[in-house]
Amino acid sequence: MTDVDVIVVGGGPAGSCAAITAARAGLDVVLIERGPFPGSKNMYGGVVYPRILDGLIPNWWEEAPVQRWVTRRSTMLLTPTQALTVDFRSQAWGAPPYNGATAYRPDWDHWLAGHAEAAGAQLITSTVVTGLLRAPSGAVTGVRTDRPDGDLTAKVVIACDGVNSFLAKEAGLYEHTDAKHFTLGVKETLALPKEVIDERFAVRDNHGVDIEILGGTGGVNGGGFLYTNLETLAIGVVLKLTKLGAQKARPEEIIAGLKRHPAIAPLVQDGELKEYSAHVIPEAGLTMMPKMIADGLLVAGDAAALCLAAGIWLEGVNFAMASGMYAGEAAAEAVRAGDLTAVGLAGYQRRLSDTFVLKDHRRLKRAPELVLSDRVQHLYPQMIANVAERMFRVDNPDPKPGLRRILAQERKRAGVRRRDLARDGWIGFRSFG
Amino acid sequence: MSSPIIIACLKWVAHPGEPHDERFAGASPADRAALELALQQAKELGGTVTAVTVGPPATETVLRDAVAAGADRAVRVDGPAAMLSSDVAAxxxxVAEGAAWVWCGDYSLDRGTGSVPxxxxxxxGAQQALGVIDVQFAAPGPAARVTRRLDxxxxxVLDVTGPAVVSVEGAVADLRRAGLGALRVATSASIDVVPLRSPARRLKAVVQPYRPRAMALAAPDGSPLERLRLLTDAAAATAARGETVTLAPPDAAARIVAALRGWGYLDS
Structure with a gap:
């Protein structure tokens, strides 16, 4: 006899969605959060794509704590003195059912956890899960917390304890972890009046902008981002850990460099620094994913490395919400069937495999490595920017050169070999095509 | 003889850093210390602890925390969030009539006046010991030895016997960490809700910035000339001109004494 049916560890998007589905299935669910409230420990600054919530919270957009609906999506390529931007705008993204939104995760997570409580899950805050309880067979039977009298038993534990999941590691689900699979996300939140943000980013009302940046990271492999909230901007960089360490670069100086770039400085000028934070991101996709199922245990969200970092697609919260949802469903299925072994919980893997959660990761398996490679990071941006500069430069009385000639010259000048270009192009085509 | 009832008074306050976000709200450190002392005393005396707060339903979170920590009963006196201290006390x-001891926080984080105790x-009609910075429970017996901070x-140092109201500073005690089981039970624990005895008078909204209360300072002693020297810091101004000398220690000491006398510091 266990204390409860399901323990969900972590009150982030994965944990709350797991708790919602399990509780709605009639299970006795406890959701344990280490912070004083869900989201309180978060440093997220990004775009949430909540379409997966359609089935879980109908018309979620009417109540979700959104900052701005993203109606402009820009991809910016930076060299020290150049910037090339591909800018897309769709007014359709500013109306139901919407596409993506910027949000403060303390608000978002708090909101989602509220739905978990409404579904009947019991939320326990300010409590750190310090380990797993195991049966002699090795099956997970509960968790140990840092509170007195802190053991709690359950039929199924769902670990949504975020990147670098101690529970998944304790259960032996990560075969190995390698620093090269992680990036360091560093973010500043800058306050500006809403009218100033609207004017600088050419948006109105609660419409916002998502700018993803290649380059501008001070020579460290990674990327930058700039998102508009209602009255703040989230600007930051995502840096490959191994390169950051090797170059002995300081992330705050890299952000400062990005903010000084001629293409970025006018956007962030006079912003008052409200917050500086950093967090590790699991960026290697399928390459680093652990086993997600053990006897009595499921792993979801960042804890399962379900974060998609594929250059033009940077998504995490939607994968977390979906995996949490499917984990909750699978747990309910196993409890009903009375089979709490990995076999009984296999419905989780099936759900992940049949949906975008693993389909996208399989398809984009090689994208993270490509995006963070030295050529994509350092050679191609300079080459492309130079091509653009020569395309638009008027060198009269010289006649305009042909694009093919410019490409060939700039490829040679950048030191890019044809076969590397072909190989990267093929990987890119296979991934994104 | 029935077991003594010990009251812990708790106030639900916004966090000073996040005054408009209820997620950060909770009991002040001083109130948490009061609850801990109530729990310790109840164990000493074999009594029961009743946690009391005054306010709307949202304030029940502090009561649930108290129940999780070990309070036997939780009572919310139904009232508005902001009230006059005398009405809160009333x-x-x-609830506290007949209680052997009442423990309160010295003052709350929301710039409370500390006048409720x-x-x-x-x-x-109870004894009071306010602004307490140390508590020792005398054993055996119902007394507590408390130390008050004075100007x-x-x-x-007072030996207090109940019935008494004691207000303590936050550093006096750390509230124990609630057990997981107790925490789970507390989320669904019943809270007794009682009405206010008389209609509460709401506090007027405070719109001006916070200003600390004026402090009474004694006038400086001495002649007008001396007061002038104090107010204008004349000695320091003279000293600021200074000089650098290299002397043997006895000579240096003598030089310093001479300088102090010259600036008027050693006048009898």
């Missing part, structure tokens, strides 16, 4: 007094002691860095 509301608590309705005094009003409460008056309403209950000018002085201390007062």
């Amino acid at each position: 509301g608590i007094a309705g 005094a009003f409460l002691a008056a309403a209950l 000018g860095g002085r201390r007062e």
Whole structure:
């Protein structure tokens, strides 16, 4: 006899969605959060794509704590003195059912956890899960917390304890972890009046902008981002850990460099620094994913490395919400069937495999490595920017050169070999095509 | 003889850093210390602890925390969020009648006046020991030895016997960490809700910036000339001109004494 049916560890998007589905299935669910409230420990600054919530919270957009609906999506390529931007705008993204939104995760997570409580899950805050309880067979039977009298038993534990999941590691689900699979996300939140943000980013009302940046990271492999909230901007960089360490670069100086770039400085000028934070991101996709199922245990969200970092697609919260949802469903299925072994919980893997959660990761398996490679990071941006500069430069009385000639010259000048270009192009085509 | 009832008074306050976000709200450190002392004393005396708060339903979170920590009963006196201290005390007094001890925080994080404990002691006709910075429970017996902070860095040690109202500073005790089981039970624990004895008078909204209360400063002693020297810091101004000399230690000491005398510091 266990204390409860399901323990969900972590009150982030994965944990709350797991708790919602399990509780709605009639299970006795406890959701344990280490912070004083869900989201309180978060440093997220990004775009949430909540379409997966359609089935879980109908018309979620009417109540979700959104900052701005993203109606402009820009991809910016930076060299020290150049910037090339591909800018897309769709007014359709500013109306139901919407596409993506910027949000403060303390608000978002708090909101989602509220739905978990409404579904009947019991939320326990300010409590750190310090380990797993195991049966002699090795099956997970509960968790140990840092509170007195802190053991709690359950039929199924769902670990949504975020990147670098101690529970998944304790259960032996990560075969190995390698620093090269992680990036360091560093973010500043800058306050500006809403009218100033609207004017600088050419948006109105609660419409916002998502700018993803290649380059501008001070020579460290990674990327930058700039998102508009209602009255703040989230600007930051995502840096490959191994390169950051090797170059002995300081992330705050890299952000400062990005903010000084001629293409970025006018956007962030006079912003008052409200917050500086950093967090590790699991960026290697399928390459680093652990086993997600053990006897009595499921792993979801960042804890399962379900974060998609594929250059033009940077998504995490939607994968977390979906995996949490499917984990909750699978747990309910196993409890009903009375089979709490990995076999009984296999419905989780099936759900992940049949949906975008693993389909996208399989398809984009090689994208993270490509995006963070030295050529994509350092050679191609300079080459492309130079091509653009020569395309638009008027060198009269010289006649305009042909694009093919410019490409060939700039490829040679950048030191890019044809076969590397072909190989990267093929990987890119296979991934994104 | 029935077991003594010990009251812990708790106020639900916004966090000073996030005054508009209820997620950060909770009991002040001083109130948490009061609850811990109530729990310790209840164990000493074999009594029961009743946690009391005054306010709307949202304030019940502090009561649930108290139940999780070990309070036997939780009572919310139904009232508005902001009330006059005397009305708050009257509301608590309705619950605390007959209690052997009442423990309160010295003052709350939301710039409270710290006057509720005094009003409460008056309403209950109980002894009071306010601004307490140390508590020792005497064993055996129902007394507590408390140390009060007085002006000018002085201390007062009192042996207090109930019924008494004691207000403590936050550093006196750390509230124990609630057990997981107790925490789970507390989320669904029943809270007794009682009405205010008399209609509460709401506090007027404070719109001006916070200003600390004026402090009474004694006039400096001495002649007008001396007061002038004090106010204008004349000695320091003279000293600021200074000089650098290299002397043997006895000569250096003599030079310093001479300089101090010259600036008027050593005049008898």
